[in-house]
Amino acid sequence: MNKSLIMSLVLVATLAACSSKAPKEAPAKVDDMSMNQSGAAGAGDSAASTSGTSTSGMEVNPLKDPNNILSKRSVYFDYDKDDVKAEYRPMIEAHAKYLLANPSAKVVLQGNTDERGSREYNLSLGQRRAVAVKNVMNLLGVQDKQIETVSFGEEKANTSMQDESAYKQDRRTDIVYEGE
Amino acid sequence: MIKIRSFLSVIFILLLPVTSQAALDIEIVGGAAQQIPIAIVPFSTTANAPGAGQDNISTIIGADLRRSGLFRVLETRGVANQPHDLPEIKYPEWVALQAQALTVGKVEALPGNRLKVSFRLVDVLKQNQLAGLEYNIAPNQLRATAHRIADIIYEKLTGEPGVFATRISYITRVGKRYALQVADADGYAPQTVVSSNEPIISPSWSPDGTKLAYVSFEKKKPIIFVQSLVSGQRYALANFKGNNSAPSWSPDGKRLAIVLTHSANSQVYTINADGTGLQQVTRSSAIDTEPVWSPDGGSIYFTSNRGGAPQIYRIPATGGDAKRVTFEGTYNVSPRISPDGKALAYIRQEQGRFRVTIQDLATGQVQILSDTAQDESPSFAPNGRMILYATNAGGKGALAAVSSDGRVKQRLSETGGDVREPAWGPAAN
Structure with a gap:
């Protein structure tokens, strides 16, 4: 009756659809991104958009385009671990490049854990997972002023199912852009 | 840092005394030999x-x-x-x-x-x-x-003091609504201290029983509040950048141990009860969290994964060298010290089961106390005889208690919703 899934969906509304398709990754992602970056840069001359910093309002927002790797937002972790697996590097790199190309864009990295164990330890573990993704972005040149890390620990975990298939979905860091 | 001392009046506080009605039904499983x-x-x-x-x-x-x-x-x-x-x-x-x-x-x-x-x-x-x-x-x-x-x-x-006239606190979750509740130790007369649409965790009683510190996510990130149970007034004790969590009162009630992340790892700090005088206690590149004070106020026990997996350590309350306290098992968290300072209760994970465990601090002898599987948040009764904890019953959060010798077991069931994060209040005067 009180599924935190619902809350997660509300909070990260745009992510939910993506994360359910998480395993599918388009190979042409880097190309997609550069295309969208030039598209974003062209926003100013394509008429009515408000001058200046906004990259939103595009007809195809690269962050929301399901064919763009930037629409992938979740980094998944092993149990009680906070090391970023190699398979998520291209996706994090794509977001890092987007942030470098869009200095006014900001992300919140939201760390999460599965529901087992201590709530406070999980809060700290979720923070480690958020910081782990931040560290990858920092190494790629993204400044801290564009990144905020928060942890929800196990508080947003899906408690309706209690098995590994549910747990592994909960052990993740979500990349959420400001204003989403 | 600026906001620490800003006192907020709590507009959503609800004090609803319900007389002669138990929120928690307590079922006794087993009993003492004699x-x-x-x-x-x-x-x-x-x-x-x-x-x-x-x-x-x-x-x-x-x-x-x-x-x-x-x-x-x-x-x-x-x-x-x-x-x-x-x-x-x-x-x-x-x-x-x-x-x-x-x-x-x-x-x-x-x-x-x-x-x-x-x-x-x-x-x-x-x-x-x-x-x-x-x-x-x-x-x-x-x-x-x-x-x-x-x-x-x-x-x-x-020959031991009773704890029937004490109170307990716990968090309920009904639908999307979280509530911090205080009830008599027998589950009667529950009162809502604060409620929110975002999670509330880690309630901690002041030693005089007049205040609760807790962590609220109402601002979309964990912030520590201290709230008076007498006036209902509260203030943000710690609202620094990053996470603010795991409050624990010092035995004299003057300071709290807390956990801050700023923009990196969780580390243990102490802070005055009015939000001044912040001091860092642990300095590691690992997770350090769940601080609790020894009864003499000289040491702080905490959970750390500095050795690769979470274990319990002890450090002087003013900082210094941390000493590892738990050695068996690969996941020991949520330390709580018995009121006499002689025993350490914590949660051990073994083969996927999280159970309440007690360790004699003098001999190092360890005993797993509970027969449940998803235990969290142990809390000693003021006389040290019982340990209240959270567990899972039928897919719902529920409270249970076990005696510190493992013989007496209680299940506390609530009608509707989840119950979690119990904390047993101090002895009545």
């Missing part, structure tokens, strides 16, 4: 004094003693002798019932809507009085008085 047989004669009540039937003070006393697992409360209805004061006791009838102790008493109406409650506790074999007291109370203090009488009986017969 239970003390005690007879409690229903207290007489004068015509205009309340408290008959289920509210009879003797019923509450009996339920308290039975729940402790240390007493066998005898059926008294078959006994002809129904005394309410010393001269009326016919000892041979109570010897025949094999009672070791007998409690008698009465409730009388006084002028001005007051009640006089008097009781006697006697040793049946020695035929002498162990305790006898009178209380002049308002009618709404009847339950509290019953708990105090049960505490006196418990202490006279076991």
